Amino acid sequence: MGASQESRKAAEGLDNKENRENHTSLLKVENLSKSFGTRRMFGQGELIDAVKDVSFELQEGRTLSLVGESGSGKSTIGRMVASLIEPTSGRIAFEGDDLSLLDGAARRALRRRIQMVFQDPYSSLNPRHTVGEIVGSGLAIQKIGPPAGRQAEIIEILERVGLDPAHHNRYPREFSGGQRQRIGIARALIMQPKLLICDEPVSALDVSVQAQIVNLLIELQKQYNLAYLFIAHDLAVVRHISDFVAVICRGRLVEIGPVDEILKTPSHPYTKSLLAAVPIPDPRKARARRKVILKGDAKPSLAVRGCPFAPRCPIVEPVCRETVPPTVSVGTNHRTSCHFPDKKLHPENEHPAA
């Protein structure tokens, strides 16, 4: 765990922490599934399971990262929680309320509490609106407060995310990628959300800017007690911001647990493979590392009977292809879905693959 995170949690105070442990989850996702049908003019096309039987919980003020390769369905999960797409089956409960049971006004009110930061800082801001209009659009849409008072709120939130409030009547094209992402964060933050879904919020930015945005997100989490559902594929970023990590492979959750345990003692072979792919800045260490080379791709395919990782797993056994592995506990709050969670990827006496 990073030092900054250590101190962050210490600063929150002990009693506060205990309270939260007893508190019901802010977000509870149960058996969430989404299948997309390929469109045909006549008849039903093929059904593809983008997300299958995913369950997790997120407490107030905490960060859960969803990691996995592109196409693994992690963004689809985020979009379902944000009510951008409807789940095929399963349940999403926010503060105890089932999202699918809410209608009209109640659902709109809930929009305030769940906000989203998007991946592409260019496509996510309407080029025809000024920064002030973009940031204030949530207030206007939900008719929050008198129009006259909104300006003050916009100015305040722009300052909060580190932008010059004097620039509120400029257009997005006059800003850099990092600044644009701050505008996107301000737009979500002005709604005073409890849960912020961050869909790869830094993956389109320069590495130097990534750190600034991640630090801003951490600061804002402290200040507003925000919960983050952080979708990412960069494990270095995930390490910095997360409390918990959920690993998604072909639409299925294969391992979930506290960030330290997942990164230090991963249990699922897919998690191990992902960690083995994290770039190491030191070439000598990088060469010494045991590599895991995976064959095939991450595309969700039809009718997966067994483990979603079986076709590419280096330690696959026949049972993996036939039955879905049970979810077993391998530590405190650490669960994995593997038939052989204790089996090593590389037997000790074997040379690492070149």
Next chain:
Amino acid sequence: MSTQSTSQSASLVSGRHRVLKRLLRDKVFVMAASFIAVLFLVAIFAPLLIELIGHGPNEPFRETGLTAGGVPLPPNGEFLLGTDVIGRDLLSRLIVGARVTVFVSMTCAILSVTIGVIIGLIAGYRGGIVDLLLAGFIDMVLGLPLLVTAIALVSVYGASFTVMIGTIVFFTWGPIGRIVRNLVVAAKSAEYVQAARVLGASDTRIMLREILPNIAGQVLIYASLLIPQVIVMEASLSFLGLGVPPPTATWGGIISENQLNYAVAWWSILFPSFALLAATLAFNLLGDSLRDALDPSAANKGRVK
């Protein structure tokens, strides 16, 4: 040198200023826009101008406007553009024709664009049945001949402004609708549309506030290119007697009335034809310039400079 300094200053001024600056540098735009401005002024002040000339547009001057043998007069001090076959002042009639052209083309363009934008927005944003119906309707319109439809309608309802405008709008809103539909399909995948939905925006708000401002430029370009088509349609219908009923002067109607006399009265064909050509050309060039200014990436592709 200048490109660098303009690109730097361009980032500081808003988009509208940049477009305006680009347009004013474009000589073709300035000329086309000036001609169109004059055309509009003539149309608006037509009654005043005719009073100034002193010859009513439908008034036959059998004594002064024709020779003793009944032949139309060429351009002269009294009749600046000559007279037509029954001794009416051609200039007065062209001025009234300008009024009709401007009125009909503007009405049709506004109606077509409004209908096309509304249907196109819904079809593109919602997809599904509206989208299918729009596609089907446009295919049907493309299969229908304008003139045959117009003849059928006129034979049932008689020639009138309403029938003519209705016919033209019927034939022109579809393609606009399809263009808008395609622009909306492209625009709605942008993340800012999803961001608006996460904020709780209604579909109407997303269509009007998020998507429409981003496609308005292209719609404006197509609308300006639609106007010359409408002018030609109006002239064709009036030429065939399917448009504005006589004696109201229209450019197409004037050409039609004088078509048998071109050998003795060339002016009665030349001037209305020239007016038609100039108006059509001006709107076309205006549309081209608008496209270049609003979408610089497409500039210089379809146009020789």
